[in-house]
Amino acid sequence: MDNQKPLTTSTGAPVGDNQNSMTAGHRGPTLIQDYHLLEKLAHFNRERVPERVVHAKxxxxxxxxxxxxxxxxxxxxxxxxxxxxxxxxxxxxxxxxxxxxxxxxxxxxxxxxxxxxxxxxxxxxxxxxxxxxxxxxxxKFPDFIHTQKRHPQTHLKNPNAVWDFWSLSPESLHQVTILMSDRGxxxxxxxxxxxxxxxxxxxxxxxxxxxxxxxxxxxxxxxxxxxxxxxxxxxxxxxxxxxxxxxxxxxxxxxxxxxxxxxxxxxxxxxxxxxxxxxxxxxxxxxxxxxxxxxxxxxxxxxxxxxxxxxxxxxxxxxxxxxxxxxxxxxxxxxxxxxxxxxxxxxxxHNTLPINRPIAEVNNNQRDGAMRADGNGGSSIYYEPNSYGGASESPSHKPAPFAVSGLADSVPYDHNDHYTQAGDLYRLLSEEERLRLVANIVAAMTPVEKDEIKIRQIGHFYKADPEYGTRIAEGLGLPAPQGV
CATH class of the missing domain: 2.40.180.10 (Catalase core domain)
Structure with missing residues (x-):
């Protein structure tokens, strides 16, 4: 075939036979000296890097x-x-x-x-x-993502974990409303x-x-x-x-x-x-x-x-x-x-890969490491500060200062109104959109085993808008909150 490129190993050597492995005789065992076979199988075993924990697809x-x-x-x-x-x-x-x-x-x-x-x-x-x-x-991010992943025993998606976490994290209500709407x-x-x-x-x-x-x-x-x-x-x-x-x-x-x-x-x-x-x-x-x-x-x-x-x-x-x-x-x-x-x-x-490599010139002292495929900094100066003209800091590019105050402590956000914006969003929807939103939530919550979780989550919907919570309660066959 014209202009056919020769198949090679990863080191550039031409491959003479890509259809048959090398054996000791016609029916003999495969020889370990068949480098192309071993390289091909070993690389194949390593063709997948770990997928992203989130955003994998x-x-x-x-x-x-x-x-x-x-x-x-x-x-x-x-x-x-x-x-x-x-x-x-x-x-x-x-x-x-x-x-x-x-x-x-x-x-x-x-x-x-x-x-x-x-x-x-x-x-x-x-x-x-x-x-x-x-x-x-x-x-809270690792815990949240765990609820979206598979149960460690059944390896199935777990609506109990999803809604238990959301019902105990009322700050999620705004995003839950968006997710369960048509935009989901x-x-x-x-x-x-x-x-x-x-x-x-x-x-x-x-x-x-x-x-x-x-x-x-x-x-x-x-x-x-x-x-x-x-x-x-x-x-x-x-x-x-x-x-x-x-x-x-x-x-x-x-x-x-x-x-x-x-x-x-x-x-x-x-x-x-x-x-x-x-x-x-x-x-x-x-x-x-x-x-x-x-x-x-x-x-x-x-x-x-x-x-x-x-x-x-x-x-x-x-x-x-x-x-x-x-x-x-x-x-x-x-x-x-x-x-x-x-x-x-x-x-x-990873930043030296073509898809991640910046168009701006990179000058730093990060050297070595697995799969360092560029010049690794060559013979340039590899520390800072230095007296040899190597890369040095640029004070004009320091981030803008900002004031901080208070005690070092584990503290929550000051504002805990998780209902106003979710309720505003619900009221912005047309009647048809509201009906689909409620139907989506009811379908997603129906498999939850504990009524306690359902009732707690219904309370959040009700606080956002009484109609919102009442419709979901009715869809799940549970009483609407009273005096919430």
Whole structure:
């Protein structure tokens, strides 16, 4: 065959026979000297890295982000510095609870994680398709995720654990309402919004700070999937969303999102009616209107799923000058946890992989480690401070200082109104949407064995809106709360 490339071993030696292993005689045992056979089998045994503990099932694509409005008054981030500026990106969409081979069309939040390859380093905005989350302190995250995973004895999903945890964690009510609504199953990855979810800090060139929240609004319009269709596709076509995204881009139907932000003056955080760093709450857009920033377009599919979608590593701790963390406790925990997961799953040198490698020059003293595939720093200076012209710190890029006060202690958030925003959301829904929401919750809670758990959760729904709680109680055949 013309232009046929020769098959080789991993060290480049040509392979003479890829159909038959080497044996001692026609029917003799296989020889250990058949290096190609041993290499092939040994590599095959190691072709799977550990899947992500959460967000294991995902799809991704390349694209660009273009600034459409001047926001330099709020941030000095170079990739946001001028209208028309384009920055290459990679985005990974995902489900949260399922395993790598799970179905796309399950009721679950969707991960919405964007890597911006900026000239000042990689900036990762690791969010979801919801503006809030189930919990607001990272210390509860392992317990929460355990409830979404499989029972250690039966290896089955466990609704008892799910609703027991939620009923004992009333801060989850807002996100539970979103999850059980029509938005819990998007029609496709292209037809959903994305959110940074957390509050972040922007700092401008003068060192002035503001608090910020990110909103990616889909240009395709929000579309959701009927529960019966979703259930059918989960069996017939479990990779439906993955295929839809790939096919759309492949045929030139490039999905796009407009990025907006909400800006809160730093001093407002002290008096706002909800804690602005509580990721279970939103900021009213009447108080802090959406401000246009730019447009994100996905226009190129991955060439290799494993090398790009599976090995991409995103961390909310990957900031660039002009963008910093807030006191959000959930964000603070994720800054450690995500990067640590990548070091375990992909390796200490995960940022040297092509999909993760920044376009900015990297100068640091991190050396060695498994799978160090670049020059490992060569013969350059490997410590700091130094007297030999090696890499050194840049005081001008220190994060903006912020005041702290009080005692070192394990303390909860000050605000515990978990019902107002969930109730407001319920009342925003049409009657048809409310009926579907209630039906979804009743179906999900029916398998729960203990009425105690059901009654406790119904109480939360009732506090959000009496009609909300009463309808669920009636659907479960339980009494509605009295005098809650």
């Amino acid at each position: 995902g799809a991704g694509a390349h694209g660009y982000f273009e600034v459409t409005k001047d926001i330099s008054q709020y941030t000095k981030a170079a990739f946001l510095s001028e209208v028309g500026k384009r920055t290459p990106i990679f985005i990974r969409f995902s489900t949260v609870a399922g395993e790598l081979g799970s179905a796309d069309t399950v009721r679950d939040p969707r991960g919405f994680a964007v890597k911006f390859y900026t000239e000042e380093g990689n900036y990762d905005l690791v969010g979801n398709n919801t503006p809030v989350f189930f919990i607001r302190d990272a210390i 199953i998007p029609a496709s990855l292209r037809h959903m919004h994305g959110f940074g979810s957390h509050t972040f800090k922007w700092v401008n060139a003068e060192g002035e700070a503001v608090w910020v929240k990110y909103h990616f609004k889909t240009e395709q319009g929000v579309k959701n999937m009927d529960v019966a269709v979703a259930a059918r596709l989960a069996g017939e076509h479990p990779d439906y969303h993955t295929e839809d995204l790939f096919t759309a881009i492949d045929k030139g139907d490039f999905p796009a999102w407009k990025l907006y932000v909400q800006i809160m003056p730093v001093q407002d955080a002290e008096t706002y009616r909800f804690d602005p760093f509580d990721v279970t709450k939103v900021w009213s857009q009447k108080d802090y209107p959406l401000i246009e920033v730019g447009r994100m377009v996905l226009d190129r599919n991955p060439e290799n799923y494993f090398a790009e979608v599976e090995q991409v590593t995103l961390s909310p701790g990957n900031f660039v000058p002009g963008i910093e963390a807030s006191p959000d406790k959930m964000l603070q925990g994720r800054i450690f946890a995500y990067a640590d997961a990548h070091r375990y799953r992909v390796g200490a040198n």
